[in-house]
Amino acid sequence: MEETKIQTAQQVNVADAPNVIDSKIPEGPIAEKWTNYKAHQKLVNPANKRKLDIIVVGTGLAGASAAATLGEMGFNVLNFCIQDSPRRAHSIAAQGGINAAKNYQNDGDSVYRLFYDTVKGGDYRAREANVYRLAEVSNNIIDQCVAQGVPFAREYGGLLANRSFGGAQVSRTFYAKGQTGQQLLLGAYSSLNRMIKAGKVTSYNRYEMHDIVIIDGRARGIIAKNLVTGKLERFAAHAVVIATGGYGNTYFLSTNAMACNCSAAMACYRKGAYFANPAYVQIHPTCIPRHGDKQSKLTLMSESLRNDGRIWVPKKLEDAQKLQAGQIKGSDIPEEDRDYYLERRYPAFGNLVPRDVASRAAKERCDKGYGVNNTGKAVFLDFSEAINRLGIDVIRQRYGNLFDMYEEITDVNPGELAREINGEKYYNPMMIYPAIHYTMGGIWVDYELQTSVKGLFAIGECNFSDHGANRLGASALMQGLADGYFVLPYTIQNYLSDQISVPRFSTDRPEFEEAEKKVQKDMDDLMAIQGKRSVDSIHKELGNIMWEYVGMGRTREGLETALKKLKELRKEFENNLFIPGNQEGMNIELDKAFRLRDFITMGELIAYDAINRNESCGGHFREEYQTEEGEAKRDDQNFFYVACWKYNGDDEKAPSLIKEPLHYEAIKVQTRNYKS
Numbered sequence: 272m273e274e275t276k277i278q279t280a281q282q283v284n285v286a287d288a289p290n291v292i293d294s295k296i297p298e299g300p301i302a303e304k305w306t307n308y309k310a311h312q313k314l315v316n317p318a319n320k321r322k323l324d325i326i327v328v329g330t331g332l333a334g335a336s337a338a339a340t341l342g343e344m345g346f347n348v349l350n351f352c353i354q355d356s357p358r359r360a361h362s363i364a365a366q367g368g369i370n371a372a373k374n375y376q377n378d379g380d381s382v383y384r385l386f387y388d389t390v391k392g393g394d395y396r397a398r399e400a401n402v403y404r405l406a407e408v409s410n411n412i413i414d415q416c417v418a419q420g421v422p423f424a425r426e427y428g429g430l431l432a433n434r435s436f437g438g439a440q441v442s443r444t445f446y447a448k449g450q451t452g453q454q455l456l457l458g459a460y461s462s463l464n465r466m467i468k469a470g471k472v473t474s475y476n477r478y479e480m481h482d483i484v485i486i487d488g489r490a491r492g493i494i495a496k497n498l499v500t501g502k503l504e505r506f507a508a509h510a511v512v513i514a515t516g517g518y519g520n521t522y523f524l525s526t527n528a529m530a531c532n533c534s535a536a537m538a539c540y541r542k543g544a545y546f547a548n549p550a551y552v553q554i555h556p557t558c559i560p561r562h563g564d565k566q567s568k569l570t571l572m573s574e575s576l577r578n579d580g581r582i583w584v585p586k587k588l589e590d591a592q593k594l595q596a597g598q599i600k601g602s603d604i605p606e607e608d609r610d611y612y613l614e615r616r617y618p619a620f621g622n623l624v625p626r627d628v629a630s631r632a633a634k635e636r637c638d639k640g641y642g643v644n645n646t647g648k649a650v651f652l653d654f655s656e657a658i659n660r661l662g663i664d665v666i667r668q669r670y671g672n673l674f675d676m677y678e679e680i681t682d683v684n685p686g687e688l689a690r691e692i693n694g695e696k697y698y699n700p701m702m703i704y705p706a707i708h709y710t711m712g713g714i715w716v717d718y719e720l721q722t723s724v725k726g727l728f729a730i731g732e733c734n735f736s737d738h739g740a741n742r743l744g745a746s747a748l749m750q751g752l753a754d755g756y757f758v759l760p761y762t763i764q765n766y767l768s769d770q771i772s773v774p775r776f777s778t779d780r781p782e783f784e785e786a787e788k789k790v791q792k793d794m795d796d797l798m799a800i801q802g803k804r805s806v807d808s809i810h811k812e813l814g815n816i817m818w819e820y821v822g823m824g825r826t827r828e829g830l831e832t833a834l835k836k837l838k839e840l841r842k843e844f845e846n847n848l849f850i851p852g853n854q855e856g857m858n859i860e861l862d863k864a865f866r867l868r869d870f871i872t873m874g875e876l877i878a879y880d881a882i883n884r885n886e887s888c889g890g891h892f893r894e895e896y897q898t899e900e901g902e903a904k905r906d907d908q909n910f911f912y913v914a915c916w917k918y919n920g921d922d923e924k925a926p927s928l929i930k931e932p933l934h935y936e937a938i939k940v941q942t943r944n945y946k947s
Contacts, residue, residue, distance in 0.1 A: 293717065297718065301400060312764065312765045323767055323771065324346070325511075325512060327350045328512065329513065330514075335459035336459045337756075338466070340759075343471070349473050351478045353479050355477055361516060364526075367574050368436065376441065380443050393711070393741050394627075396913075399935050399936065412749065424445075435578050437625045449670055450672060479496050479498055480513075480535045482538050482786045483511060483538055484505075484786045486780065490724055494783070494787050510727075514731045515532075515533075516732045518533035518536065519710055520532060520533075521813070521877065524566060524569050525569060526558060542727075544727060545715035547715035548914050549873070550891045552710050552712070552890050553709040554627065555626055555630070555706055556582075557574055558704060560703065561704070577652075580652040580654050580701070581614070581657075582611065583610055584637075586608050590608060601653070605692045619947050625945070627892070628902075630705035633703075637650065643702060653698070654686070655696065677701055683699050686699075711739065719765060720759055721766060728762075794854060798850055800849070801849060804847045806850070812843075816840065820832055824894050834882070840871060844868065875922075876916060887905065912930040912932050914928060915930070917929055
């Protein structure tokens with residue numbers, strides 16, 4: 272591989288180009304920034320809102336809540352959904368809960384503590400002002416959702432129940448059994464339907480955005496494909512909001528739904544929107560292990576299970592080898608021969624350490640030979656102690672549907688008594704192993720959630736703004752609803768206030784014509800390849816490269832290898848792809864091919880960012896940079912910034928790096944400590 276291919280990721284320092292990055296963070300103390308912003312922002316009066324059109328791409332929690340709220344405010348909203356119904360958005364799969372600083376448990380929680388835990392959990396790589404705002408509006412989310420009828424769990428006295436999640440020592444996670452995402456999405460969906468019925472939101476189901484239309488430097492519309500008819504269509508608006516989730520499926524095997532993709536984000540990137548911190552990819556510690564090479568996705572077991580489940584491997588290597596050979600079961604190993612390694616290594620937080628810490632600890636134990644399934648890539652999640660203490664009925668009330676899901680997939684019932692040893696009852700444990708789950712990186716946005724392209728906004732998981740290098744559990748739903756219900760509806764007005772006199776755009780303009788022709792040419796080129804390999808076979812190869820070299824443990828040598836292999840894979844894609852059928856009507860393989868093209872570009876972007884960041888932090892773990900205890904070793908002197916990557920006009924060209932320095936006022940930057 273040519274050295275220049277890696278090193279030509281050109282760096283543009285803010286000092287050299289002071290006007291390149293403007294995060295628009297308000298002045299004043301951190302606790303007053305959002306209040307002051309709202310007090311002085313520009314507004315659009317009700318009569319003028321009717322003159323303005325807004326496109327919202329995506330109908331998950333961020334997209335549905337934004338579309339519903341903007342419609343309720345009086346704007347005309349065009350809402351695009353890749354699924355057959357907004358109810359099918361991947362937000363529905365979120366299980367464990369949503370964070371808020373209500374302090375119902377009277378255990379010392381506060382807005383500041385939620386803010387602090389989030390910044391610390393993100394390994395001090397998040398933008399302070401954005402995170403404080405997130406913590407500040409979190410309480411409003413709960414009130415909003417209760418008013419919508421979301422059936423949160425309640426205590427005996429009627430107060431909303433809370434449970435603990437990783438990275439916190441208080442109980443602040445609101446939940447509805449193990450189906451919190453589904454219930455929250457139904458609340459947003461009902462609000463969205465109300466606005467559709469009122470005529471303020473026009474819903475376009477089974478549409479996929481392929482390009483952004485830029486007119487005079489501003490986002491003014493999109494080119495979208497009707498996935499049923501196969502036709503490209505043009506849509507114009509005064510502003511465009513992207514709410515299309517993360518890029519986890521770059522790795523092929525992930526906990527994401529199969530339709531999740533990064534194509535909308537890549538379209539924005541190619542049109543000038545910076546992409547921030549792509550190397551920050553989250554590995555979730557509690558996933559059902561891979562069981563063969565025919566799987567198309569992985570199944571998540573909620574982090575909430577770590578409240579009552581204890582994670583362990585055998586203390587004796589010979590016991591692990593017997594488990595791998597199928598000679599014994601986990602329930603055959605007595606208590607004194609079990610290594611509860613998270614409790615041992617992190618006594619203050621135990622099984623509730625953040626996800627990146629728990630994932631790396633599981634990998635370390637398995638790499639040392641202590642894995643407990645036939646591949647050696649699994650650890651136990653055991654509920655025996657909790658069942659003996661609380662009873663199986665209480666545990667099933669908390670996690671029943673998760674237990675059922677695990678049994679459906681593995682044919683093992685985690686609540687079933689397996690045996691007694693010396694009077695101690697042992698129940699079947701779950702097996703878990705880390706897997707790709709969430710992406711903290713995303714489209715760069717300023718404090719107003721606007722990208723580097725005027726009039727183009729990004730909300731929810733597809734932006735980078737709130738989680739730093741690692742997201743705490745139960746914070747994804749919080750960010751999606753915060754952005755959609757309580758942040759974007761304010762900040763977008765600041766942009767639209769001087770757009771009132773701008774007439775509606777005709778989709779006959781040359782900018783729309785040019786954008787559609789470009790998408791059509793891309794479609795024609797893909798159909799014309801007529802090679803021998805299916806989309807999935809190439810995507811699986813991409814996933815193997817990403818997991819092997821750009822996964823939980825990264826090295827410079829491995830990342831250089833990844834970039835070399837990714838460039839070779841792009842050539843294979845461009846020369847040997849086979850798409851059956853034709854462009855007319857529904858062609859799922861053609862749609863998947865478009866997404867795969869973007870996943871390859873995304874994979875390279877992740878690798879470029881990872882090879883540039885010579886430190887370990889959160890979900891980005893460079894094996895060359897770790898402490899003697901195997902913990903992440905940050906370099907705050909050289910890497911205390913947001914890495915913003917700028918497209919250079921061609922997927923083959925390395926992107927340019929622009930740095931947004933981080934400035935902390937309220938929190939002291941220090942090494943994360945979950946041991947005391």
